[in-house]
Amino acid sequence: MLDSSEVKQVALAVGFDDCGIARADALGEEEFPLDHWLSEGHHGELHYMERNAAMRRDPRLLLPGAKSVICVVSAYPPPSRGECGGIAAYARQRDYHTAIKSMLRSLQQRLGIEGKLCCDTVPISDKLWASHAGLGWIGRHSLLITPRWGTWVNLGEIVTTEQCTAYSQATAQRAAHCGSCHRCVDACPNHALDSLFDATRCTAYYTTHHPRPMPTTLNPSGYTLGCDLCQLACPHNQKYLTGDKQ
Numbered sequence: 001m002l003d004s005s006e007v008k009q010v011a012l013a014v015g016f017d018d019c020g021i022a023r024a025d026a027l028g029e030e031e032f033p034l035d036h037w038l039s040e041g042h043h044g045e046l047h048y049m050e051r052n053a054a055m056r057r058d059p060r061l062l063l064p065g066a067k068s069v070i071c072v073v074s075a076y077p078p079p080s081r082g083e084c085g086g087i088a089a090y091a092r093q094r095d096y097h098t099a100i101k102s103m104l105r106s107l108q109q110r111l112g113i114e115g116k117l118c119c120d121t122v123p124i125s126d127k128l129w130a131s132h133a134g135l136g137w138i139g140r141h142s143l144l145i146t147p148r149w150g151t152w153v154n155l156g157e158i159v160t161t162e163q164c165t166a167y168s169q170a171t172a173q174r175a176a177h178c179g180s181c182h183r184c185v186d187a188c189p190n191h192a193l194d195s196l197f198d199a200t201r202c203t204a205y206y207t208t209h210h211p212r213p214m215p216t217t218l219n220p221s222g223y224t225l226g227c228d229l230c231q232l233a234c235p236h237n238q239k240y241l242t243g244d245k246q
């Protein structure tokens, strides 16, 4: 049995900015409308999303006997106010997959546990589990909004068969504090957020995941890798933006 407070302390000691722990049970369609998203074809050519949909919903299919999902947050420097185009802020840092995996390995070693280390490349929804672990909520732009760093964070998890002394009671909250705001929806040049996030209309999808170029009918707004426009528009992110771009 792992002491939840100790897990969080060790996570901070290895360099993460926050940590929460969710019980490893299945996320329902209400928390994670994956079936609807796939049936609408919003995943485009990301066919692996269909193949491992059940696993994304239930970490016990990823690691048999899983009891806990230890979720971690690592903040990165946000872009400048008024910035537009170029390379998205997350991609200006050292490859976050490498950095997060390395810190997860340290966390795992210091806790002395077995487990599956996850950061983007493993079939588990990082942001949904982070929200379930009480680390933030999912905005209308489909990203995790944390109370201390906004959306300017990378995420990771350790799925483990160890039980913890306490679990977050949070559900994966969607648009919990968006109210009547639609700024991210209006900021997207390609209408990718008009209903559920549509990857096939998103600049980031074409510049980071997709084997083919972006259709000329879509507008990358000057971004060559990723896109920050919907995050730049979000009121929950404004206080984190740095000075005006020169």
Ligand code: SF4
Pocket (backbone or CB within 6 Å): 141, 187, 188, 189, 190, 191, 192, 193, 201, 202, 203, 204, 226, 227, 228, 229, 230, 231
């Ligand atoms: S990242 Fe850019 S293209 Fe994708 S949804 Fe946000 S604003 Fe639209």
Ligand code: SF4
Pocket (backbone or CB within 6 Å): 139, 140, 141, 142, 175, 177, 178, 179, 181, 182, 183, 184, 185, 233, 234, 235, 236
């Ligand atoms: S811009 Fe507005 S609608 Fe979009 S995630 Fe932020 S608060 Fe929600």
